[in-house]
Amino acid sequence: xxxxxxxxxxxxxxxxxxxxxxxxxxxxxxxxxxxxxxxxxxxxxxxxxxxxxxxxxxxxxxxxxxxxxxxxxxxxxxxxxxxxxxxxxxxxxxxxxxxxxxxxxxxxxxxx
Amino acid sequence: xxxxxxxxxxxxxxxxxxxxxxxxxxxxxxxxxxxxxxxxxxxxxxxxxxxxxxxxxxxxxxxxxxxxxxxxxxxxxxxxxxxxxxxxxxxxxxxxxxxxxxxxxxxxxxxxxx
Numbered sequence: 188x189x190x191x192x193x194x195x196x197x198x199x200x201x202x203x204x205x206x207x208x209x210x211x212x213x214x215x216x217x218x219x220x221x222x223x224x225x226x227x228x229x230x231x232x233x234x235x236x237x238x239x240x241x242x243x244x245x246x247x248x249x250x251x252x253x254x255x256x257x258x259x260x261x262x263x264x265x266x267x268x269x270x271x272x273x274x275x276x277x278x279x280x281x282x283x284x285x286x287x288x289x290x291x292x293x294x295x296x297x298x299x
Numbered sequence: 300x301x302x303x304x305x306x307x308x309x310x311x312x313x314x315x316x317x318x319x320x321x322x323x324x325x326x327x328x329x330x331x332x333x334x335x336x337x338x339x340x341x342x343x344x345x346x347x348x349x350x351x352x353x354x355x356x357x358x359x360x361x362x363x364x365x366x367x368x369x370x371x372x373x374x375x376x377x378x379x380x381x382x383x384x385x386x387x388x389x390x391x392x393x394x395x396x397x398x399x400x401x402x403x404x405x406x407x408x409x410x411x412x413x
Contacts, residue, residue: 226399228344235394235403236344247401279344283399287360288334290344 189214189282193291200270201299208265208294210280215260216243224284227256227265230293231276239278240265272298301325303395303404310410311385321378321395321404328376329353331398335369335380337391338406347393348380363389385411 190213200206210225217223227240238247240256243263253268267274275297281290307319319335335347348369349358357369368381378395390411395404 228400235406236400237403238401241399241401281344281400286349286358288346288349290346292343 188287189216189285189289191280191282191289191291193278193280193294195294196292197295197297199297199299200267202271203269205266205268206270206274206296207267208278208280208296210258210263210265210291212261212263212282214284216263216282216284217260218284223258223260224282225256225258225263226281226283227254228279228281228290229274229276230279231273234276236279267296270296270298301397301402303397303402305393305395305404305407308393308407308409310412312413313386313411315385316381316383317385317409318382319380319393319395319407319409321380323376323378323395323397326397328371329373333369333371333378333398334396334400335378335393336396336400336403337389337393337409339388339391342391345391350378382409385409387411 192211194209223243225243228236230236244256255266277293277295279290302324305321311317334349337347350369354371366384370379392406394406
């Protein structure tokens with residue numbers, strides 16, 4: 188199984204500042220079709236997870252462009268610029284390259 | 300607007316069965332794979348089962364293989380999860396998701412306890 192490892196476990200950010208969350212996979216997520224199958228989700232307090240980024244760097248519908256995704260074949264970064272109060276929650280990376288589909292353990296973002 | 304509405308959760312004794320449902324709307328249901336994902340209390344996300352758009356193929360992790368069965372009724376735009384031989388470690392909120400998990404339902408709680 189592909190293991191997804193996130194860091195840090197938690198991050199505290201001043202509103203208006205930026206934040207970065209890292210995710211590492213135990214195997215390359217680059218498919219032969221050129222697509223890297225890493226996804227990012229945000230679970231706001233008491234809510235269901237929502238998709239933020241798909242295929243490493245594509246912004247999901249309705250997601251502010253303060254969010255961006257980047258990376259290589261095994262190392263990925265979610266960046267949030269100009270953090271706002273509504274960004275608080277737990278961020279998960281996930282790999283959808285191969286079965287079993289797996290997720291990182293989550294990174295909790297809170298405000299200072 | 301995409302909507303996924305789960306139902307069927309509750310408290311069940313170990314070894315018993317439960318069937319979850321998810322009614323979908325706002326998209327062409329029979330065009331998409333569908334997936335169940337669960338989250339144990341205070342824990343992360345775990346993939347539980349997926350089914351192709353026609354229902355012709357299903358996929359499970361080892362943790363539920365042989366105990367859980369995913370199915371769908373495209374005429375009713377409804378996804379199901381039949382859970383048998385339930386264990387305490389199956390206690391979680393179960394989410395219905397569309398496609399590559401681009402939309403999630405509100406979740407339904409399943410508690411396995413005597």
